[in-house]
Amino acid sequence: MGNRKIGMWLYQNGGGDKIQEKLIKQLKQRDIDVIADINLRNAIAKNGHILYDGIKLDKLDLFFSYNAGEQTQYQMYLYKALNHVIPMINSYDAFELTEDKFHTSFLLRRNKIQTADYKLCHRDDTHHLQEIMKKWSKMVYKPTDGWGGVGLTKIENRETLDMLIPFLNQMDLRYFYVEKFIDYDNTDYRVDIVDGQYVACYGRKASEGSWKTNITSGGSVFVREPNDDVINLALKAVKVTGLDIAGVDIIYDRKKEEYIVLEVNGIPAFATPEQEKLGLDFNDKKIELIANLIDKKTKK
């Protein structure tokens, strides 16, 4: 019987190329061959097969997709088709779910996991927003498919909301998703989970005058030990989403005096070389857990 063979598409920036090398080496030691850099953008589907550079992707034992920067509709379309016939990490269903903030919050809350209170309404039902504004006093408008803090808008009073609505109406959206603005200390926990196991945690802090902890919005990372509540909350949230690899963003709600899940990410970045210098030293552990997971999922 020949070696197992998997396809891989991993981001190359921020040290991703080095991570890929290490992961391929770990897989080799487990007798798993890797075809790397398979960008579904360049694949085609033809009759019963998905072809990339003469390779039938549907014959692979698994496909590992880990590139947050480039997920176009076409790639997602093929991701879904491919996952009907071979295992993928993350699974299409789990990944698609967590790409959407409303669907994720909805499912988390159904499973009794604390999140920010939210409301989703049809674009024509803006009176719901005005109503809830009275109750919440401050809220955050979020695009349901955004990342990096882009497009998040804090609404602090009725006037801001009235100003924002015509603007949102111009954007041809079908619905509005808003969350109650959480009173927190402008820091969060990012908890990394692989295969239901805790890998690591670090903190992020918003820059002076900002309420967003995203690095792309000026936030910075710091070494941060989680307590058991934070770890258990992250583990529970990931279980509900079905992600094999996840990064859970958690903040502490000072009003309710409890931790809440802000977001579950399906492609949490490895520590960059600069972050490793700051003391974020989980990359090797994460690579090993991912190699073990791929090994497990491809066992014949």
Ligand SMILES: Nc1ncnc2c1ncn2[C@@H]1O[C@H](COP(=O)(O)OP(=O)(O)O)[C@@H](O)[C@H]1O
């Ligand atoms: N409901 C909220 N209350 C207060 N701050 C929030 C809230 N939601 C998000 N934030 C801040 O905005 C950042 C980005 O929000 P998030 O939902 O994770 O979207 P993104 O996918 O853009 O990262 C968070 O890291 C947090 O700092």
Ligand SMILES: [Mg+2]
């Ligand atoms: Mg986030």
